[in-house]
Amino acid sequence: MxxxxxxxxxxxxxxxxxxxxxxxxxxxxxxxxxxxxxxxxxxxxxxxxxxxxxxxxxxxxxxxxxxxxxxxxxxxxxxxxxxxxxxxxxxxxxxxxxxxxxxxxxxxxxxxxxxxxxxxxxxxxxxxxxxxxxxxxxxxxxxxxGLIGGQMIYPEMDDSWRRDDVKTALLDEVIDEVNQEAGCELYTSIQLGGYRVLAGNEAGLTQAETRLPKLEERYPMRLYNHGAFHSPLLxxxxxxxxxxxxxxxxxxxxxxxxxxxxxxxxxxxxxxxxxxxxxxxxxxxxxxxxxxxxxxxxxxxxxxxxxxxxxxxxxxxxxxxxxxxxxxxxxxxxxxxxxxxxxxxxxxxxxxxxxxxxxxxxxxx
Known part of the structure; x- marks a missing residue:
């Protein structure tokens, strides 16, 4: 060069x-x-x-x-x-x-x-x-x-890529509510910039999917072939x-x-x-x-x-x-x-x- x-x-x-x-x-x-x-x-x-x-x-x-x-x-x-x-x-x-x-x-x-x-x-x-x-x-x-649990990802930001406090509060609330359901486990797995990755067992992840509003026709998104990394399930x-x-x-x-x-x-x-x-x-x-x-x-x-x-x-x-x-x-x-x-x-x-x-x-x- x-x-x-x-x-x-x-x-x-x-x-x-x-x-x-x-x-x-x-x-x-x-x-x-x-x-x-x-x-x-x-x-x-x-x-x-x-x-x-x-x-x-x-x-x-x-x-x-x-x-x-x-x-x-x-x-x-x-x-x-x-x-x-x-x-x-x-x-x-x-x-x-x-x-x-x-x-x-x-x-x-x-x-x-x-x-x-x-x-x-x-x-x-x-x-x-x-x-x-x-x-x-x-x-x-x-x-x-065989996988132990799974992961899903959900946005925690606004359109300008800045933290959205409303989404943060919603995610924290959903995690708390899901863990009060019998047989359900759900945890914060990764703080990923403008996203939160959640980990849980199948019951917990299913409950989260029903409680989190659908966004961009993509989220909440399950991560294929991912276990419940960075959680007590492991x-x-x-x-x-x-x-x-x-x-x-x-x-x-x-x-x-x-x-x-x-x-x-x-x-x-x-x-x-x-x-x-x-x-x-x-x-x-x-x-x-x-x-x-x-x-x-x-x-x-x-x-x-x-x-x-x-x-x-x-x-x-x-x-x-x-x-x-x-x-x-x-x-x-x-x-x-x-x-x-x-x-x-x-x-x-x-x-x-x-x-x-x-x-x-x-x-x-």
Whole structure:
């Protein structure tokens, strides 16, 4: 790449010099029909990385991710179960992270949404390559014999992508009412920018569907093949995870990590036993506050831009909504965000081909 081209790309993301970047790893539900072939399209230059994952999975009798990614058609039955989706998403996100242009970006911290916390551990080096696939594949396969509960998502914002206190009060009221019904369990699972993800048993989720007003002909929306993540219903999964995955897999990170409580794990003060406990206990059974993780990430590390790893771009909206809530980059509404992105993108989604070029140092458009 010529010096002129490099300068052109740097200008697109907000000025000359190395840019401070907060990197965000996605969770489940981001490898969809449009992402089929993602590894083959963008990461054919990483055969050793992909083969290491596939060798691990073949030893367990699982389908290799290269084969999953190479299917001629996307299949809900094949691509969405945790034992397949988790490894696929990890491989795509980790490979994207490898492609970030370190001459243009200084990565100041990493975070992630839900399963993205496991990926963030790998990005930061708190899990080595073998440990990462072991943790992610093990936890992703925990409900291969049958899901425990489920999840649904519901908006908690107005048309300008700002918090709607009426919707917040409604969600809190519905959770309280449903839990008073015999045999029903319903919990806040994830605070996801302008959305609330709820987790519960079937009775609880059904009750919530009858009580929440229909919005945009989509919500409340069940999340297909998702268990009751980040709720007390997964106590047994947490116990099994701690038994299967020893603390020795965890290491001191090379980069700061922001978890689902907004807690920072520093390379200089990270207790591996506590990291193991949080990851495989609290993080599994308690709400995951991605909104708080993002708020801490931007306020504590003052990034010039936020890079969201692929596959897909389903996390782009929630990330933008958290930035608006914190008036980061001066954004106070969806319109502010849209206008700013057209001029000089500061939220860079690697699942978006044009924005991907900004992260990798290639020419965009």
């Amino acid at each position: 010529t010096q002129e081209a490099k300068m052109k790309n740097t200008d697109q993301v907000g000025g000359a010099g190395k840019l401070r970047a907060l990197v965000v790893a996605p969770g489940r539900g981001c490898y969809n029909k449009e992402e089929l072939g993602y590894l083959a399209r963008f990461h054919s230059d990483k055969p050793a990385f992909i083969e290491a994952i596939d060798a691990y999975r073949r030893d367990l009798g699982q389908k290799p991710i290269a084969e999953l990614d190479g299917q001629s058609k996307y299949s809900f039955k094949l691509h969405t179960p945790g034992e397949n989706a988790s490894a696929l998403i990890y491989a795509c996100a980790m490979a994207d992270f490898m492609d970030i242009d370190r001459e243009r970006f200084e990565i100041v911290a990493v975070t992630g949404n839900s399963m993205g916390w496991y990926i963030a551990l790998a990005l930061a080096g708190a899990l080595d390559e073998r440990g990462a696939i072991e943790v992610i594949n093990t936890m992703g396969s925990m409900m291969s014999d 106590q047994e999964i947490a116990r099994r995870g701690q038994q299967a995955l020893p603390p020795s897999l965890f290491h001191r990170p090379n980069l700061p990590m922001v978890d689902g409580r907004g807690n920072i794990w520093s390379p200089f003060s990270c207790d591996q036993e506590m990291l193991h406990s949080y990851t495989l206990d609290h993080q599994v059974v308690a709400p995951y506050d991605f909104s708080q993780a993002m708020a801490v990430g931007v306020k504590e590390f003052a990034p010039d831009c936020v890079i969201v790893l692929g596959p897909g771009n389903t996390l782009g909206g929630p990330v933008a909504q958290t930035l608006i809530a914190n008036q980061w980059f001066g954004w106070q509404s969806k319109q502010d965000f849209s206008d700013a992105q057209k001029l000089a993108p500061k939220l860079i989604a690697m699942g978006n081909p044009a924005q991907r070029a900004l992260a990798t140092g290639e020419i965009s458009g």
